[in-house]
Amino acid sequence: MHKIDNYEIDIKKILTILIKKKVKRILIQAPDGLKNLSIKLSHVLEKHGFSVVLSGGHAWGGCDIVFDEARLTDSDAIIHIGHHGPVRIELPKKPLVMFVPAFYSVDPTRILLEALKQASQYNSEFKEYVLATTIQHHKWLGKMLIEARKSGFNLKAFPGVLGINGLIIGCDYTAVKSGDAVIAVAGGVFHGLGAALWSGKPTWIADPYQKKVNKVDTKKILSKHLYNLSLAFDSQSFLIVVSTKPGQFNLKVAEQIKEILEKLGKRAEIGIFDEISRENIMNMGEFDAYINTACPRLAIDDPELFPGPVINPGELKYVLEKNLEDYSPRDLFLLVPRFPRTGLP
Numbered sequence: 001m002h003k004i005d006n007y008e009i010d011i012k013k014i015l016t017i018l019i020k021k022k023v024k025r026i027l028i029q030a031p032d033g034l035k036n037l038s039i040k041l042s043h044v045l046e047k048h049g050f051s052v053v054l055s056g057g058h059a060w061g062g063c064d065i066v067f068d069e070a071r072l073t074d075s076d077a078i079i080h081i082g083h084h085g086p087v088r089i090e091l092p093k094k095p096l097v098m099f100v101p102a103f104y105s106v107d108p109t110r111i112l113l114e115a116l117k118q119a120s121q122y123n124s125e126f127k128e129y130v131l132a133t134t135i136q137h138h139k140w141l142g143k144m145l146i147e148a149r150k151s152g153f154n155l156k157a158f159p160g161v162l163g164i165n166g167l168i169i170g171c172d173y174t175a176v177k178s179g180d181a182v183i184a185v186a187g188g189v190f191h192g193l194g195a196a197l198w199s200g201k202p203t204w205i206a207d208p209y210q211k212k213v214n215k216v217d218t219k220k221i222l223s224k225h226l227y228n229l230s231l232a233f234d235s236q237s238f239l240i241v242v243s244t245k246p247g248q249f250n251l252k253v254a255e256q257i258k259e260i261l262e263k264l265g266k267r268a269e270i271g272i273f274d275e276i277s278r279e280n281i282m283n284m285g286e287f288d289a290y291i292n293t294a295c296p297r298l299a300i301d302d303p304e305l306f307p308g309p310v311i312n313p314g315e316l317k318y319v320l321e322k323n324l325e326d327y328s329p330r331d332l333f334l335l336v337p338r339f340p341r342t343g344l345p
């Protein structure tokens with residue numbers, strides 16, 4: 001493993017694959033926090049004779065692979081840094097796409113134990129804890145489980161993304177099963193918030209970067225979201241937002257929603273966006289509400305991108321029925337639309 005900026009990257013493996021596949025030109029894609037690492041990696045690759053270009057985009061997740069940039073730059077390989085693998089994308093034979101996880105080299109065990117301590121003090125009745133973590137800290141999963149048990153905590157990890165124990169991404173929390181409470185080992189609030197919304201369980205974030213523990217509070221963010229949904233109850237016009245990011249591209253779902261809304265006598269337009277921004281959306285004109293078929297997290301983490309109430313496909317049922325009584329935050333993550341069972345044309 002090669003260490004760059006506190007991250008471990010398997011450069012030997014990358015070089016072996018690139019040489020074997022006779023790659024000449026590489027496009028490197030990295031999330032904003034790993035851009036510096038991608039520049040340093042490009043220098044290493046250039047020293048080995050490869051031509052390298054850097055993608056300036058955000059690289060939001062494994063759903064976001066820059067095939068168009070690879071074509072324009074005539075790159076025969078894309079190195080996508082920092083995510084575990086493709087999300088809802090079937091990789092083509094060409095260009096070669098290599099997912100290169102960047103493992104954070106700092107051991108998160110101490111901060112995990114602190115989170116467990118705080119959770120057990122919060123409720124001494126907790127018997128089982130579930131561990132969820134992102135790819136950056138996943139190499140420590142085994143050690144975290146062992147040390148937690150040594151300290152008397154019943155901490156478990158369940159198969160998550162790609163069946164990998166404990167692995168979560170922003171839109172997949174299948175690893176968060178059973179248990180009385182969740183410990184999310186991840187930087188910032190994004191993944192911990194997702195785990196809490198998905199599971200409905202008390203969740204603590206053990207942040208290995210800040211070396212801090214935070215209990216996730218979903219109440220405020222959920223009330224704001226539910227209030228926004230209620231504002232959409234009487235909407236007559238909808239903009240259905242579709243992203244061009246390959247793993248977020250949901251045109252079929254958008255067309256299905258448009259058809260139903262039009263049958264209900266509403267106005268519905270579909271807008272396709274490369275980058276979803278408030279400005280781009282506002283350029284489409286005025287609408288009463290927005291339906292987000294792109295990254296499901298936009299509706300809860302970035303609602304300000306939309307000039308009006310934003311609804312995810314799984315939440316349409318509530319809006320069309322004008323009833324939030326049985327609302328489940330899990331429906332936020334649904335990529336297929338849920339319509340009312342009755343009353344549709």
Ligand code: SF4
Pocket residue numbers: 060061062063064087169170171172247248294295296297
């Ligand atoms: S859809 Fe959103 S949450 Fe899921 S991988 Fe992409 S950016 Fe992350």
